[in-house]
Amino acid sequence: MADDKALTPRSEDFSAWYNEVVLRAELADYSPVRGSMVIRPWGYAIWENMQRALDDMFKATGHENAYFPLLIPMSFIEREKEHVEGFKPELAVVTHAGGKELEEHLVIRPTSETVIYSMYAKWVQSYRDLPVLMNQWANVMRWELRTRLFLRTSEFLWQEGHTAHATEAEAEEETLLILDIYRRFMEEWIAMPPVTGLKSESERFAGAVRTYGLEAMMQDRKALQAGTSHMLGQNFSRQFGLTFQSEEGQEEYAWNTSWGVSTRLIGGLVMSHGDDRGIVVPPKLAPAQVVMLPIFRSDDDREAVFGACNRVAGALSEAGVRVRLDDRTHLSPGARFWEWERKGVPFRVEIGPKDLEKGQVVVARRVHGEGEDRKMFLPESEAIGRMPGLLDELQAHLLETARTRRERDSVRGGVESVEALGEALDDGAGFVYTGWSGDPAVEERVKEVTKATLRVIPSEEFRSGSAPERCLGGEPSKMEVVWARAY
RNA sequence: CGGGGCGUGGCGCAGUCCGGUAGCGCACCUGCUUUGGGAGCAGGGGGUCGCCAGUUCGAAUCUGGCCGCCCCGACCA
Structure with missing residues (x-):
């Protein structure tokens, strides 16, 4: 691009646009190790918002969080035949520690089925101990040859849920419950409407009986697998001796499920809503839903302008809106406008001397429809009063736009x-x-x-x-x- | 793993062919003037030129070796 301040347009090179926008919105950066990435505060805050929403949904359906270790004995991974075949090429293995070669090599978890079910086997004796409904938030490692920020890195953050049930029907029900939770989360929070369904044999998770998936369509019309929910049958419980005594006194193998979504969702968010100015973060996930932007000429203006900004920010905050005040004075207003647009903040409230005179504030929207003005000039109280509604409208608009695009394409x-x-x-x-x-x-x-x-x-x-x-x-x-x- | 390209201040690059005291733009720091869609002027700081060895009076530049990264094709949340 001649103008290196602008992003490569999506229409010209979608993939270049994606890389630039992720770096320049300060979501993430490359790290010294190939294939791993640093998630920067703006990106991590989006992830934290995703985590909170999903975690609430898991808890509301009876799941509890726990933490299982990073290192898994090689022999565990090798226990389930399909599982090891599926993961072998992607394993990173610790062979040395404490200055010596380890007697048994340790795998950095690519996923935790094996450790978790070996522990469940220890904890479950009776049908009264079932179901076990656990989730963990963790990092995992799958060695990748070709990597892309958020979409495919060797190390990534995710949640993995692991459950054990007394019957096949209950396990199947759990698998579908989670599929529905993921689907609702993607629609209601990310405004990224997926098509859900069953995966074919060839795309099934290594070790599962059935895999359900959620596929979202990106703006370049490519599909992104945004989450998966697996019905594991008794494959792992047989290998790890996860048995229980049934009501009738019989020893039986438990039925398992596992399910996960990862920081890949952030890549999905970017490719669902971003435009040539930057990313667009749906209001429900935005680290800041409104940025307050003071504008002034002289020191006299300054005090009055900041006073008004603080007043409005306080009132918005009271109304449940996440607000951030951009009090940097060394950057021109224009520079600050572009920055927050690049970072996808839904609304900006600008206050300058002219607004104070007229008793108004300027509300600028990150996204506006055809023929709709980018900026609205509203009395202070109206801007405050309308903001929660504007945020809801934008959230709905993003979902609607994404759904329409999906069906159109x-x-x-x-x-x-x-x-x-x-x-x-x-x-x-x-x-x-x-x-x-x-x-x-x-x-x-x-x-x-x-x-x-x-x-x-x-x-x-x-x-x-x-x-x-x-x-x-x-x-x-x-x-x-x-x-x-x-x- | 196969093919292509590239390693020079934080970022993007020129300089390498033809050896002679390392440069440009952006960013950064200081000051003044500025601030309603990417501010201006002046001054300033910062680089063992990917690493190792060799040739040479002298190497970013030539020779040999090594390392790393990016892009394109086969596997994957």
Whole structure:
């Protein structure tokens, strides 16, 4: 870009835009170790808001937090066959400690099923000890060759829930409950409406019986797997001796579930709502929902302007709005406008000498509709009174916009061959709904020809009005599926 | 792991071909003037030129080795 103050426009190079906006909104930065990142205060505050909301939802449904260790004995990972095969290529292993090679190498957790279920085995004796409903907030490590800030780094932060149940039906119910919590969280908080459903065999979590996923469509129409919820069956309980005595006195294996979302959600937030000026943080997650921006010419103005700013900030805070006062005087107003827009703060309240004269304040919106003015000139009390409503409206607007975009860029029906799928994707389709026979060979061929993967077998409410008759290979369709190129 | 590119103040780069006291823009610091959409002027600080060895009176520049990073293709929350 000739003007290095501006971001590369999304239309020119989405991927360059993403990298720039993450760095320049001060969400994160590269660290000295390839593939790991530093999450900066602005980014971490968004994560903390996400954590709080999700944590409340987990607690409200009876889950408790705990913490399990970072290091896992290699032999644990190796216990479940599919699990080890899935994770082996991504493991980071501690081989030396205390100046000596360790007798048993330790894996830095890529996920914690193995340790957690080995502990559950110790704690659970009877059906009366079930269900066990735990969650942990932790970092995990999966060695990656190609990394991108938030979307794919070797180390990332997440939550992983792990539960144990007496019956298959209860475990299945738990898996779907969490899927619904994730879905509500993504819609209501991130304003990022996913398509939910079942993953195909090839995309299933290593060691699970079934994996459910949530797929969100980014502005470049690519799919982002935003969360997963796994029904683990008795695979892990058999390997770790997680048994209980049933009401009838029988020894039985418990049924497990595990589920997680990660800091990848921040990448999803950025790619869902960002524009060429920067990111847009949905009000419910914004570290600051309103920035107060004093503007003044002389020292005389200064006191009066700051007085008014503090007064308005106090009143907004009283009204439950998260406010931040930008009292930096060495930057011009323009410079400060751009900075907060880049960081995605929903509203700015500007107060200068002219406003004091007129008894008004300026409310500038980060996002405004066609024909809507960026700035509103309102009496102080009205600005304060209307702010909570404006925040709610923006939250709703972001969700609506994202949902409309998702459906606009989805193709339902009419695609009945692998070639047609490729053309649809090249023509700008994001999610393409087609029939599928259940044959993995079709997935392979689609991937080879179009680079798209089977994202999800959609839950009922996301399915098309009429079920497709043919699979892409021509054979009769057994189910509808969603294809997309994915992150 | 395969292909391509790059390592020079915090960031972006020039200088390397053709060896001769390290430079530009932005950022930073100080002062004054400024402040309603990325302020101006003046002064100033900061770099073992990725690392190691070699050639040379002299190396950012030439030679050899090593290391690291970024981008593009196969696996993944």
